[in-house]
Amino acid sequence: MTVPLSADPTRFVLVNTSHPGNVGSAARAMKVMGFGDLVLVAPRFADVLSREETLAMASGATEVLQGARIVDTLAEALEGVTHACATAMTPRDFGPPTFSPRERFASLAGEGHRVAFVFGGERFGLANEDVYRCHACISIPTDPAYGSLNLAQAVQVLAYEWRQALGGFAVAARTPPVAWADGAAVQGLLGHWQQALIDIGFLDPAAPKKLLPRLNQLANRAALTAEEVHILRGIATAMQRLAAARGKAPGGPDA
Structure with a gap:
């Protein structure tokens, strides 16, 4: 199956996802940061995009789910991508260089790539073979004593950091302008x-x-x-x- 190119130059790829709620939460995390290209690689449930828990956790980000694709392999998911970033915290003795999100994104944002962020399944993360397909490994700097992030949380962190690197969104004023006393x-x-x-x-x-x-x-x-x-x-x-x-x-x- 060929994955069609999206007008969105950023793709989020979830590999072997087990929990429908995480797919919905990931879609929500993407939408609030202005991203919409979601690809699932061999998820546990073939109907995950339409499951009740998925829709509930998406909390209104249904268009991301409606536009999402399911493919069989990571190679298919990365079609059209020119720079793939694996997300992993487990040390490996071989593979692409590892960066923190802010460290890598600062330069990556200006390089004109079609970027994909690749996330592994909830239990085992990404297989070594999947990491080897990527140009860089992104590791979220957490407390060394406890670095366990939920999949959707990791998607949110990277989506936020990537959006900030791309220029971010202006903060909308929530209160009227203040009239100071003279x-x-x-x-x-x-x-x-x-x-x-x-x-x-x-x-x-x-x-x-x-x-x-x-x-x-x-x-x-x-x-x-x-x-x-x-x-x-x-x-x-x-x-x-x-x-x-x-x-x-x-x-x-x-x-």
Whole structure:
């Protein structure tokens, strides 16, 4: 079977995958990083692309599954690929050079290759013969004491690192632009708070010491927004109302 070339120059190849959920999760990992070319080599289940668990774990990345192909051999999966990267953490005494993703991708992204990332099965990883077919071996730098990554997790890490090497996606703002409070607004706030603190008996106007300059420095460090100034002035107003109400109550200072 000949694997058709995709407009996507990046291919993700899963060899001998056992768990349908990992196929779905891998499709999701690819989609969120903007990739869509998925090829499965001799998966355990022939109907893996349409299984309920696969679809559930894909979480909406159904077009990746719909466009995925199943082939019998890695040689078929790599047709049209000009640079194949095996993913393996087990040391081998022979084979392609090993790199961390960031180390290799920095230069690979500018070389114009049709790239494939080849992942082995969940239990045994890639066979030596599969690694030998590849130009490079990519090893995700994990804690030496525990380097076991789930297949879909490994796909996500490499998809992210490769996308970043290709230029990445801009981060979309989730909040509206901030309207910062200007100097006049901050000074108005401080004047309001000064009077409110006098009204509640916290500040003695005859001996203010350095309270106001310290509050001024606090406001500067806080880098207040216009909305926050309004909130703080509202609090000061509430303090003054409460002080006035207590002053007029029976037994209060004005009684």
